[in-house]
């Protein structure tokens with residue numbers, strides 16, 4: 001009998017008494033695309049040979065071991081505080097119209113030092129741009145599919161059926177080379193997301209087609225140092241069982257090398273979104289401080305003062321915190337396996 005993976009066990013195959021397949025092949029193999037995995041900087045191996053699910057087989061943190069941000073075309077430190085308010089005009093009657101353009105493109109990116117991944121991107125980055133509006137604004141999002149695969153954009157929020165970005169309704173699937181425009185009102189206020197909704201859905205999301213949609217309340221929120229953390233990961237061996245790297249905003253261990261610079265006592269607002277596929281939950285934990293937590297950001301009163309939240313896929317929430325002491329403080333998934341595979345970083349408080 002072949003060895004049974006932890007994930008297969010969790011999947012219930014063993015409990016149900018059925019044979020566990022060696023590898024669940026959810027989509028065609030990507031020959032030649034298996035990235036090189038560097039362990040401790042000395043040996044190389046292909047991710048395809050690595051045993052999934054184990055904390056010892058993924059990338060290992062080494063200070064100063066970084067990815068090529070220029071080749072990626074984005075740096076997670078920039079993504080953190082990058083909000084796209086669109087091109088703003090006023091409609092007759094005074095209502096604000098925000099226009100955006102999102103272009104899907106296939107692009108290889110380095111998701112951990114030495115680990116390259118054939119991503120599908122919105123505007124050449126993963127996560128896609130953080131779209132931001134105020135409740136009641138009209139959103140007009142032109143979507144151009146420059147990828148070799150069919151895609152859509154599905155927004156979370158209120159909108160008509162034909163703007164839902166799913167196959168078979170409205171514009172439906174947007175084929176390579178085609179384009180469409182999604183138009184809807186920004187509501188409700190809160191923290192939302194968008195993602196491709198073409199099948200196989202898990203792969204279209206996991207490849208990188210997702211982003212954050214912040215809808216501010218009309219009365220605004222208190223002044224703060226605001227940042228977006230999209231908790232994601234990459235299934236670099238394409239077995240659809242867990243992931244081999246984990247991060248916020250894509251690059252494993254990034255904020256170990258580039259701590260997030262913040263000020264002591266200043267209000268910090270983290271827009272936290274979980275887009276992780278192939279794992280049932282993700283989590284966020286802060287050291288040496290607690291945060292007010294606003295699930296989905298749709299209420300102005302926090303639900304909890306805590307230092308740890310657990311989120312399922314597409315769950316998100318706003319975390320408001322302040323650091324009482326100067327110094328370097330870790331933040332990471334309190335799903336320890338994820339932390340060890342890249343989902344950890346530092347705040348540096350001055």
Ligand SMILES: [Cu+2]
Pocket residue numbers: 150151152196197198204205209
């Ligand atoms: Cu897609």
